[in-house]
Amino acid sequence: MIKEKINQDSSVGVVKTQSFTFESLKLESGEKFGPVTLAYETYGTLNQEKSNAILIVHALSGDAHAAGVHEHEDNAGWWDAFIGPGKAMDTEKYFVICSNILGGCKGSTGPASINPKTSKPYALDFPLVTVGDIVNAQKRLIDHLGIEKLLAVVGGSMGGQQVLSWLVNYSHNLCAAVPIATTIKHSPQQIAFNEVGRQSIMADTHWKSGNYYDGPFPLKGLAVARMIGHITYMSDSSMADKFGRQKKGSAEPFKFTADFEVEGYLRYRGDNFVKRFDANSYLYITKAMDNFDASGGRRFEDILQGTKVKVLVISFKSDWLYPAYQSKEIVKACKLAGVETTYCEIDSTYGHDAFLLEVEEESHLIKHFLKKVFYAYEVTGDYGA
Amino acid sequence: MITERKDIQLDHRVISDLIESKSTVLDLGCGSGDLLHLLIKEKKIRGQGIEIDDQAIYKCVAKGLNVFHGDIDSGLAEFSDKSFDYVVLNQSMQQILHVDKVLTDALRVGKKVIVGFPNFAYYKSRLQMFFQGRSPVTASLPYQWYETPNLHFLSISDFKEYCRKKKINIQRSVCIGQKYKVLWLPNLFAQVGIFLILK
Numbered sequence: 001m002i003k004e005k006i007n008q009d010s011s012v013g014v015v016k017t018q019s020f021t022f023e024s025l026k027l028e029s030g031e032k033f034g035p036v037t038l039a040y041e042t043y044g045t046l047n048q049e050k051s052n053a054i055l056i057v058h059a060l061s062g063d064a065h066a067a068g069v070h071e072h073e074d075n076a077g078w079w080d081a082f083i084g085p086g087k088a089m090d091t092e093k094y095f096v097i098c099s100n101i102l103g104g105c106k107g108s109t110g111p112a113s114i115n116p117k118t119s120k121p122y123a124l125d126f127p128l129v130t131v132g133d134i135v136n137a138q139k140r141l142i143d144h145l146g147i148e149k150l151l152a153v154v155g156g157s158m159g160g161q162q163v164l165s166w167l168v169n170y171s172h173n174l175c176a177a178v179p180i181a182t183t184i185k186h187s188p189q190q191i192a193f194n195e196v197g198r199q200s201i202m203a204d205t206h207w208k209s210g211n212y213y214d215g216p217f218p219l220k221g222l223a224v225a226r227m228i229g230h231i232t233y234m235s236d237s238s239m240a241d242k243f244g245r246q247k248k249g250s251a252e253p254f255k256f257t258a259d260f261e262v263e264g265y266l267r268y269r270g271d272n273f274v275k276r277f278d279a280n281s282y283l284y285i286t287k288a289m290d291n292f293d294a295s296g297g298r299r300f301e302d303i304l305q306g307t308k309v310k311v312l313v314i315s316f317k318s319d320w321l322y323p324a325y326q327s328k329e330i331v332k333a334c335k336l337a338g339v340e341t342t343y344c345e346i347d348s349t350y351g352h353d354a355f356l357l358e359v360e361e362e363s364h365l366i367k368h369f370l371k372k373v374f375y376a377y378e379v380t381g382d383y384g385a
Numbered sequence: 386m387i388t389e390r391k392d393i394q395l396d397h398r399v400i401s402d403l404i405e406s407k408s409t410v411l412d413l414g415c416g417s418g419d420l421l422h423l424l425i426k427e428k429k430i431r432g433q434g435i436e437i438d439d440q441a442i443y444k445c446v447a448k449g450l451n452v453f454h455g456d457i458d459s460g461l462a463e464f465s466d467k468s469f470d471y472v473v474l475n476q477s478m479q480q481i482l483h484v485d486k487v488l489t490d491a492l493r494v495g496k497k498v499i500v501g502f503p504n505f506a507y508y509k510s511r512l513q514m515f516f517q518g519r520s521p522v523t524a525s526l527p528y529q530w531y532e533t534p535n536l537h538f539l540s541i542s543d544f545k546e547y548c549r550k551k552k553i554n555i556q557r558s559v560c561i562g563q564k565y566k567v568l569w570l571p572n573l574f575a576q577v578g579i580f581l582i583l584k
Contacts, residue, residue, distance in 0.1 A: 310451075331453060332463045340433075344442050344454045361439075365446050372449040 010085040011076065012043040015068035017107055020144050025102075028132045035116070038141050039064045039107025040099035043083055044091035046147070052374065053147045054089055055138065056098040057155035057162040060229070060285055061277060063106035066098035067091075081359045088363035093374070094151065101162075102137040103129045103284045111280035112213065123280060124210035131158075131292040135165040139173070149173050151374055154366065156180035156314075156355035157322060158285070164294040164330070171307045176373040178366060180314045181355040183326035184300055184333075185293040190321065193232050194286040197225035201279045210280050222279040223270030230269050235318040235351030300330070304337035312369040313343045314362060316354035342369060393423060396501050396577055399559045399566075400475060401427050403499055403581050408470035411435070411495060413457045413487075414477025418445035425450075433469070435460045458482050461490040468494055475501040475579075479535045485551075492553070492584040501579040504560070506540030508573050524563060525576035541571055541578040548582060557581040 017039050024034025041064045046053060056066050056079060067083035069076055079098075082088045089096050100108035103126070111126035118125075142150065153166045153174055160182020167177045183190070204221025206212055234242075243262040258264040295303060311334055315327035324345045334341040346361045348354040355362065390398065397420050404410065406428040412421050415434030418441075424430045434452035436442050445452040453460060457474075458481055472495030474487075479502050481487050491498045503525035504510075510521035520530045528535065539547075541560060548555050560567045560575030567575040 328455075335453075335463045336465055338468065340431075340451050341453070342446060342451050344439065344446070344452075347439055361443065364443055368446045368449065375449075 010087065011080065012068035012084045012091050014071050015041050015043065015065070015077070016070070017041050017064050019107060020141050022140050022144070025133065025137055025140070027127055028130045028136075029127065031127055033127050036102060036109045036137055036140075037107070037113075038099045038102070038109075038137055040097060040141060041065060041067075041077075042098075042145075043067050043096040044094050046095040046145070050147050051149070051151060052093060053095045053097060053142075053145070053150050054370070055142065055150050055153045055166075056083070056089070056096060057138070057153060057159040057166075058098065058101065059155070059157035059159045060282075060289065061226075061273070062100075062159070063104065064098050064100040064108075065106075067096070079356070082363060082366070088366040089154070089370070090367070094370070097142070097145065099138055099141055101134045101285070103134065103281060103288065105278035105281040106276075108137075110278065111210065111284055112278045121213040123213065126280070126284060129284060129288055131161050131165050131288050132169065134288065135162050135169060138162070138166075139170060142173070149175065152176040152178055152370060154178040154180070155182075157182060157352065158289050160322075161289060161292045161294070165292070167307070167309055167311070168294055168296075168303055171309050174309055176310045176312070176370070178312045178314070178369070179327075179330060180362070181316055181319055181322045181327070181352060182330075183322055184295055184329055186290050187326070191290045193228060193321070194290055197228050198283050198286060200224040200228070201283060204279075207279065210283075212279070217274070218279045219274040222274045222277065222282060223267075225279075225282060226273040226277075227266040227270045230266055232321040233352045235320065235349055237318065237349045238351050238353070241349070295333075300333035301336035304333055304339050307337065307339055309339065310369075310373050311339055311341045312365060313341065314355070314365060315343075315345045316348040316350065316352070316358065317345055318349045319352045319354060321352040394419070395561050395564060396475060396579060397423050399561060399579050400424075400473065400499055400501065403557060403559075403579070404428050404430065404471055406430070409433075409468075410471045410473060411464070411469040412473045412475070413461070413491065414474065414480070415441075415445065415450070415452060417441050418448045418450045418452065420473070420475060421445070421450050422448045457487055461487060461494055464494040466493055467496050470496050471499055472497075473499045473501075475499070476503070478502050479537045479539065482536060484537060488551075488553075492582070497556070497581060497583045499579065499581050500544070501577060502539065502544070503535075504541050504572065504575050504578050505538040506542065506572050507576050511573075523576065541575060544578060544580060548580075553582050553584055555580055555582050 019037050019039050021037040024032050025036050062078050065077045066079045067077040085092050100106045103110045105112050111122050115122045153163045155163045160179035163177050163179040201221040204218035206216045207218040246261040247259050313327050313331050315324040331343040348358045350357045409431045412434045415436050421432040437456045472491040478500050509523050513521040559579045560571030561577050
């Protein structure tokens with residue numbers, strides 16, 4: 001066990017989501033799309049040299065609220081254990097930015113946003129965005145904040161895909177990249193799970209080809225999609241630990257009620273998710289994940305050749321959705337390209353969820369890695385360092 | 386914190402003396418990263434470690450080192466030819482399953498290779514074998530037979546013979562005891578052999 005304790009109680013306190021709107025974005029498909037709004041939050045202070053900015057990129061269902069609490073609310077941000085004074089992303093040293101992705105539904109432009117041409121929600125008129133488009137939009141935000149070079153981009157799962165996209169497309173604008181529990185490209189198994197989620201949404205009669213914004217909403221379909229997702233985020237052993245074959249207490253009249261704890265948990269997760277997530281966003285984002293290929297059909301090591309970015313790759317032993325072999329492929333390409341890289345497969349039983357839950361080990365790795373990068377940066381004072 | 390050079394492990398000092406400054410070094414089985422850390426401080430090298438134990442990796446990362454989590458047997462194949470000036474196997478060679486394959490690959494990946502291993506023919510080992518009829522337990526081979534991570538037991542002479550057979554060029558060899566270099570009858574009196582080899 002790591003002896004050094006990370007202070008997990010310290011919080012960035014009350015935070016506010018902000019937004020940035022720009023006129024248009026040229027999508028990878030060639031189409032021009034706009035206006036684009038990105039919701040974002042920042043924690044800590046940007047130093048005078050603007051050399052301490054870290055961009056956090058979120059996963060499929062994440063949002064801009066990564067740390068702290070909103071006024072009059074109790075729920076801490078989705079990566080609060082990692083961001084704050086003394087934590088892995090130490091807000092006393094670093095300026096941390098997190099934005100909701102393009103295509104999302106938590107304040108950034110997505111299929112639920114109003115199309116200025118029709119004054120109605122875009123629904124399926126929203127363009128098929130890619131991870132590259134999502135990252136290009138983030139780059140605009142970073143430019144807007146006056147940051148030429150990020151200290152690091154950090155993210156897990158789909159966030160990790162964005163990290164790789166930053167590494168490929170903007171290597172001159174970052175010192176370090178931390179892709180966690182992610183992949184250069186989805187395997188057929190990953191695409192398959194996403195497709196079942198999409199089919200579940202589209203099979204809901206309320207989906208109506210995406211035109212449901214007047215209600216009722218395709219809540220059942222989205223809930224089932226989320227239930228499938230949750231199964232893939234856990235592991236056999238984490239489910240056994242959490243639920244066992246425990247049955248829920250009350251004898252209910254219907255034959256197929258949620259008898260087992262695990263059934264109740266999945267239903268609860270599904271039902272909660274629909275309150276905060278848009279079904280069309282789920283379709284668009286999972287499609288962007290499936291279409292993503294950081295290597296663009298080339299050899300990934302050829303793309304990384306010559307990059308000065310330092311890389312920390314993290315995977316988790318029990319993660320079967322983004323198995324360690326996929327992280328090792330990233331590492332292999334880094335090896336062949338001669339990129340300064342550290343790789344660790346953290347011993348965890350949490351499955352894919354581990355990237356949100358393995359606070360101690362993951363924090364230790366990220367914290368020391370960032371320190372090294374930041375220190376070298378200050379010593380050389382060289383933008384190419 | 387300033388560490389006096391005499392406080393540094395002798396094998397680490399010897400290896401540091403063998404390495405040219407500002408070179409690139411791959412340390413196979415780098416453990417907690419003490420050697421790489423020393424080489425960075427003393428020789429301004431660019432270092433990369435490979436280590437199987439995750440707790441050791443956390444220590445490496447705390448030292449600011451670059452390290453890959455993985456086993457040596459499979460970790461080398463992915464490097465291009467001559468991508469490092471030195472590949473180091475210090476106290477790890479005897480624990481590798483396929484030594485011959487790894488050494489061949491190390492000589493491909495590194496321009497030079499440094500190996501350091503415990504000498505099984507050290508006189509105290511011989512005495513224990515001869516008089517007690519027991520598997521030796523010494524300072525450089527500190528394990529009981531049932532808990533040793535070592536898979537291979539070799540002597541300094543064994544290694545020289547191996548190099549001769551495989552046409553590997555021994556550029557330097559330094560044999561050491563606990564505190565001093567051993568110049569006379571190293572296969573009998575040295576506890577550790579350190580070789581700088583190339584193909």
